[in-house]
Amino acid sequence: FLYLVEPDNSEKDRPLTEYELAARLSYFLWSTMPDERLVEAARRGTLRRDLDQHVLRMLSDDKSQALVENFVGQWLRIRNLDGVSPDPDLFPEFGDELKDAMREETERFFAYVLRNNRSVLELLNCNYTFLNDTLARHYGIKGVGGSHFRRVSLTTGDRGGILTQASVLTLTSNPNRTSPVKRGQFVLQQILGTPPPPPPPNVPELEEDEESIEAASLRERMELHRANPDCASCHKQMDAMGFAFEGYDAIGRRRDFDEGFPIETSGELIGGVKFRDATELKQKLQSTASKKFTRCLIENLLTYALGRSLEPHDFCLVEKIRGRVSEDQFRMHNMVLGIVQSEAFQQRGTSE
DSSP states (O other), X not given: OOOOOOOOOOSSOEEOOHHHHHHHHHHHHTSSOOOHHHHHHHHHTOTTTTHHHHHHHXXXXXXXXXXXXXXXXXXXXXXXXXXXXXXXXXXXXXXXHHHHHHHHHHHXXXXXXXXXXXXXXXXXXXXXXXXXXXXXXXXXXXXXXXXSOEEEEOSSSSSSSGGGSHHHHHHTBOSSSBOHHHHHHHIIIIISSOOOOOOOTTOOOOOOSHHHHHHSOHHHHHHHHTTSHHHHHHHHHHHHHHHHTTTBOTTXXXXXXXXXXXXXXXXXXXXXXXXXXXXXXXXXXXXXSHHHHHHHHHHHHHHHHHTSOOOTTHHHHHHXXXXXXXXXXXXXXXXXXXXXXXXXXXXXXXXX
């Protein structure tokens, strides 16, 4: 473990010294110690005054790749890809090369939004992604050759945004099949910041025997499974979102049938918001849930920056940053600047 120590014998809150601020900023954006320019600014006492300039310089530096990899790994749980093992009999094409390509697409996509100060809403839905030949073949997209990644414009809406990238779709599946519950829970928890409560005890498992699978589609079996009124309220929202992504198999490939049954991806959210498929759900989330998504992203990034879980008084700061971001077309740099300019980031708290 590495411990970043800010020693102080005082029992009162105090602003960080310029050297301490340089270290906190560098470990946030680069995951390493400050460079000479940060140290020199701290020595001159100009770091706090010129903070925005240093932040933008650091985001454009290659060292910010550490922020991309570590934050995306934490927020979207991409680091868990290493432990994913789809059934090799059902998915023989899944291997290290494809898994690495899945991870790199998501990291390059987030890095592009971050470094180019794009709207954070593009993370939900957009008309581009980053592919190499391995991932393009997996997606059925033609015209991409070579192992190097490049930005690719999309002609359909079924791949733009993190929710329909193979990394997330694979992480939210079971080894032998998709999981609408896991995918719906992922949207609620990691994207909208509204995790469902834990399931009640003694809930029976979904019927997975051969006879049950041949008799009914996964959607029909799950509708019977959630007949328990204790489960229905949470599953109504969660499953609706999860079934929207049933057009993608357990390793993120497009499909129209599952076990011989045609796939039904339409649904309705609480409030009467209807959608036909994952593409339309992403559009609805981008337009009707932008406030929840932006707040959730800020909460996760602030948690990462401070290195601690958020406390009740932090949520006033979250709302302040959200307002700033929404007033300027949801641009990513405003989110980062709002965090580093905050008292929470620039102050060492020692009192309760």
